[in-house]
Amino acid sequence: MFFGLSAFPLTPMYDDAVDEKAFIGLIQRLVNAEVDSIGVLGSTGNYAYLAREERKRVAQIAVQHAEKIPVMVGISALSLRDVLLNAEDAQTAGASAVLLAPMSYQKLTENEVYKLYEVVTSKLSVPLCVYDNPGTTHFNFSDELHGRIAQLPNVRSIKIPGVPMESQAALDRVNRLRALIPKHVSIGISGDSCAVTGLNAGCDVWYSVIGGLFPKVAQSLTAAAQKGDAEEALRLSKRLAPMWDIVV
Template sequence: MFVGLSAFPLTPMYDDSVDEKAFIGLIQRLVNAEVDSIGVLGSTGNYAYLTREERKRVAQISVQHAKEIPVMVGISALNLRDVLLNAEDAQTAGASAVLLAPMSYQQLTENEVYKLYEVVTSTLSVPLCVYDNPGTTHFNFSDELHGRIAQLPNVRSIKIPGVPTEPQAALDRVNRLRALIPDHVTIGISGDACAAYGLNAGCEVWYSVIGGLYPEVAKTLTKTAREGDKQEALRLSRILTPMWELFHRNGGSLRVVAAAAEIQNLVKPPCLPLPLRALEGKERTELASLLSSLELS
């Protein structure tokens, strides 16, 4: 399952609880598009803002409505105890894989992060994807640490942040990591603006935010890159440059995709857990115009 397009949908909120009806609708869009896998309870899925029971319910709904598409469920938490409970809930719900970031209030050491993955992987009955997201965790993996963790049982993919936009530099970055990990562990690109560069450099999977809302667009870009048409993949990504710029200006993709989902009546506003808010004012108007011009729906 760790190849192709892995689409990460919002976990929409309404009236301070998960909007299950809207969430099911988002999952159904991904099923209809036949994405390769679905990733729930990642950063776009607002995992850090939800209770254990809410996360358990999201995992259950995802698996129930994903049909034959494998579902990867985020299990990250501030302490090991809760990570293990989330892993148990995800596996009980029928998740095909789990996603784990080294989330912590205190700055973690490399040894602490390694021990986290060592304990968790030893308890799993499903594969694990390592979630490398320094923008939210404030922990920077070294390639050597990735190499050590990738040797652990059940580790099957590494979700890396953006790669350089210069093709050779992107290739060098992916190859440095590839040399340190086993063949059965794939490398996946996140950071949607860099997706084409990562896929062109040999990443096997795109862990995609925009794919969670507009799967057809992301699926086309992924297929094009994996078939070796690098220039066309870059062209498709450049069409979305105004979207990538909105992501950059607003501290990431979450507020933008939340506003897009609200604008297109896929969710009820406000759909983010407070105090987070979707785009407002001029930027929301700009986004609405962009969605129309790009014919995203």
């Protein structure tokens, strides 16, 4: 499931509660567009602001309405205890994979982050995607740490932040990481404004915010890049320039 377009829908809220009807509508829109996978409870899905029961319900709804499309569920939390509880809830709901970022109040060391993934992966029965998002977690993964974590059982993808906009620099960045991780671990680009650069540099999957709202547009861009038509992918991305000014 770690290829192509992984669409990340919002978690709509109404009166300080999850708007289940609106959320179902977003999931059905992605099903109709036949995206490659659906990612819920990432940053776009407001995971950090939801209680355990709300997150559990979001995971259940997503899986129930995704039909045959695999669903990845975010399990990040401030404590290892809560991460493991979220992982249990996601797996019980039928998630095909989980997404984990190293959240913390105090600054984490690389060994602490490695230990987090070591413990969590040992408890999982589904694949895990490493969520590298320094903009929100304030933790910067080194490529060497990614290489260590990628050796752990059940790790199948790395969701990296935006790559350099210059094509050769982006290619160099992706290749440096790929040289340190096993072949079965995919590299996924996030940061929608530079997604085309990442895909053209060889990223396997686009973990996409706009894909959660405009899946067909995102699918066209992804398909062009993965067919090797870099010029067409760039053309489609340039058409979305006003969107990139809003969505970083």
